[in-house]
Amino acid sequence: MSHSHIDVRYVANLARLELTDEEVAVFQPQLEAILGHVDALTAIDVTGIEPTAHPAPVFGRLRADVPHQSLEPRAVLQNAPDQAQGQIRVPKVVTDA
Amino acid sequence: MTIASLRTQLLAGETNPAALLDRLAGEIATRDAKTGAYLSFDLEAAHAEAAAADLSLPLGGVPIALKDNINVLGQPCTCGSKFLAENYTSPYDATVVKKLRAAGAIPFGRMNQDEFAMGSSTENSALQTTRNPHDPERIPGGSSGGSAAAVADLTAIAALGSDTGGSIRQPASHCGVVGLKPSYGRVSRYGLVAFASSLDQIGPLTRSVEDAALILQAIAGFDPLDSTSLDVPVPDYLSGIHDGVQGLKLGVPKEYFGDGIDPGVRKNVEAAIQKLAAQGAEIVEISLPNTGHAVATYYVIAPAEASSNLSRFDGIRYGHRTPAPADILDLYKKSRDEGFGPEVKRRIILGTYVLSSGYYDAYYGRAQKVRTLIRHDFETAFSRVDAIVSPVAPTPARRIGAFANDPLHEYLSDIFTLSANLAGIPGISVPCGTTDFDGGKNLPVGLQILGPHLGEAKLLRIAKAAESL
Numbered sequence: 001m002s003h004s005h006i007d008v009r010y011v012a013n014l015a016r017l018e019l020t021d022e023e024v025a026v027f028q029p030q031l032e033a034i035l036g037h038v039d040a041l042t043a044i045d046v047t048g049i050e051p052t053a054h055p056a057p058v059f060g061r062l063r064a065d066v067p068h069q070s071l072e073p074r075a076v077l078q079n080a081p082d083q084a085q086g087q088i089r090v091p092k093v094v095t096d097a
Numbered sequence: 098m099t100i101a102s103l104r105t106q107l108l109a110g111e112t113n114p115a116a117l118l119d120r121l122a123g124e125i126a127t128r129d130a131k132t133g134a135y136l137s138f139d140l141e142a143a144h145a146e147a148a149a150a151d152l153s154l155p156l157g158g159v160p161i162a163l164k165d166n167i168n169v170l171g172q173p174c175t176c177g178s179k180f181l182a183e184n185y186t187s188p189y190d191a192t193v194v195k196k197l198r199a200a201g202a203i204p205f206g207r208m209n210q211d212e213f214a215m216g217s218s219t220e221n222s223a224l225q226t227t228r229n230p231h232d233p234e235r236i237p238g239g240s241s242g243g244s245a246a247a248v249a250d251l252t253a254i255a256a257l258g259s260d261t262g263g264s265i266r267q268p269a270s271h272c273g274v275v276g277l278k279p280s281y282g283r284v285s286r287y288g289l290v291a292f293a294s295s296l297d298q299i300g301p302l303t304r305s306v307e308d309a310a311l312i313l314q315a316i317a318g319f320d321p322l323d324s325t326s327l328d329v330p331v332p333d334y335l336s337g338i339h340d341g342v343q344g345l346k347l348g349v350p351k352e353y354f355g356d357g358i359d360p361g362v363r364k365n366v367e368a369a370i371q372k373l374a375a376q377g378a379e380i381v382e383i384s385l386p387n388t389g390h391a392v393a394t395y396y397v398i399a400p401a402e403a404s405s406n407l408s409r410f411d412g413i414r415y416g417h418r419t420p421a422p423a424d425i426l427d428l429y430k431k432s433r434d435e436g437f438g439p440e441v442k443r444r445i446i447l448g449t450y451v452l453s454s455g456y457y458d459a460y461y462g463r464a465q466k467v468r469t470l471i472r473h474d475f476e477t478a479f480s481r482v483d484a485i486v487s488p489v490a491p492t493p494a495r496r497i498g499a500f501a502n503d504p505l506h507e508y509l510s511d512i513f514t515l516s517a518n519l520a521g522i523p524g525i526s527v528p529c530g531t532t533d534f535d536g537g538k539n540l541p542v543g544l545q546i547l548g549p550h551l552g553e554a555k556l557l558r559i560a561k562a563a564e565s566l
Contacts, residue, residue, distance in 0.1 A: 011449050012442075015445045016408075017434055020434075023439070026502075027443055034443075037392070038460065042459065044467055049469050051462060055295065056281045056550070079415035081184050088414060090428070
């Protein structure tokens with residue numbers, strides 16, 4: 001079974017990327033070629049094989065629950081593209097009813 | 098000039114950290130205009146640290162350059178991307194930077210790289226071109242190309258890079274320097290801008306194996322700020338480094354010596370293996386049968402993780418924001434389209450696709466299982482041999498622009514390095530000669546040595562023997 005059909009503009013939208021027509025024209029055949037290579041994985045027998053998500057045996061470790069110093073608000077805000085009143089400013093997220 | 102010889106001079110009072118920084122700045126001014134390894138450096142900040150340098154520490158007074166994806170408080174951290182070239186100054190130090198400072202080193206210089214470490218040539222930097230010091234028409238390799246080129250060009254004493262699929266070892270090989278990727282979990286990634294979190298490791302690029310050991314000694318160890326960091330003791334990487342290879346078994350994987358290798362690379366690597374045999378190593382042919390699946394596995398897993406990690410670059414909290422968005426969705430989409438270069442977009446799209454509903458099991462789930470098979474190949478091999486020796490890359494450094502429109506071809510050239518990341522094992526590239534290739538003369542070739550998880554001490558010992566051949 002071949003999976004190498006990809007709708008580049010549709011997937012780019014899922015990834016919140018707005019592509020130009022030129023970019024779609026370049027990426028479409030490149031990504032099809034890459035997926036064509038990746039499709040070879042479907043021929044491998046992986047019955048009964050456990051997945052590896054992570055190559056070292058450390059799982060779900062939590063830090064000690066003790067208070068500690070976080071970044072100062074000033075340090076966080078210094079990189080914000082737009083800010084007001086000690087907060088990061090963005091366009092309206094919820095539309096009017 | 099190695100760290101070891103520099104330390105001798107510093108302790109003898111023949112030079113001092115401030116003079117050393119001025120000399121490096123002079124060398125950057127004269128040579129780096131051509132090489133393009135440095136994105137920026139802050140001489141004033143480095144001088145302030147030099148004035149307080151404690152020369153009694155293991156790296157006391159030694160300037161160390163950093164790939165531009167490692168955060169240093171108050172400095173830029175562009176990741177080679179337009180996205181972070183504006184509106185970003187690091188608000189904190191990476192753990193490796195704190196550890197380098199604790200060992201007396203002075204962070205100095207921000208090194209060019211492929212954008213977000215995605216690439217093997219440094220051509221994917223959105224900010225500038227870095228050239229190979231051995232031939233300016235050629236790539237330095239990547240993604241830690243600036244780090245490798247500066248160490249080779251003598252504009253840096255040593256540098257840190259990051260390696261997700263070969264990004265320390267391959268540029269080290271192309272530039273004729275030593276590059277070490279430690280075991281997964283050995284070095285904290287806190288403060289390294291994440292690319293693929295189950296693969297990324299930070300490591301040194303140096304002019305000698307001993308220097309790589311010195312830096313690893315300083316940066317290795319447990320860090321509660323990285324949940325994948327291993328809480329296990331750090332051995333002394335220098336004490337056994339001169340012990341040689343007498344009695345060690347070195348595996349030569351037949352799958353790594355196939356038809357795709359340049360004859361000059363093969364000749365140099367085989368000669369290095371023969372010389373290790375002459376020093377008493379036993380050479381054993383082994384098989385890593387799933388090698389042929391490694392590129393496909395990697396180019397599912399790495400983009401999948403990247404697509405998730407790079408979702409943080411949304412134009413809200415830092416970095417590029419499009420100037421006049423219609424609404425919040427428009428802000429995300431335009432900011433990301435304007436800020437990211439083509440390779441980053443390709444990998445985000447690929448990663449999003451393989452994780453999307455209906456394709457997850459066929460691609461990502463399956464790749465994780467093949468990753469287990471690749472890991473088992475190495476476990477089986479290391480039950481028979483102490484280490485594995487191979488080429489780092491199929492060819493020496495290629496010409497700039499050669500694969501401009503063929504990303505798959507470029508991905509396939511990562512074949513010998515990316516399995517170590519999939520398996521989480523350490524690997525080192527050591528210079529093993531030069532060869533002519535595609536019109537280029539005397540281009541460096543690297544020998545790759547791979548060891549079992551947390552086997553860095555033995556790896557460095559074998560590398561030291563290979564270096565002195």
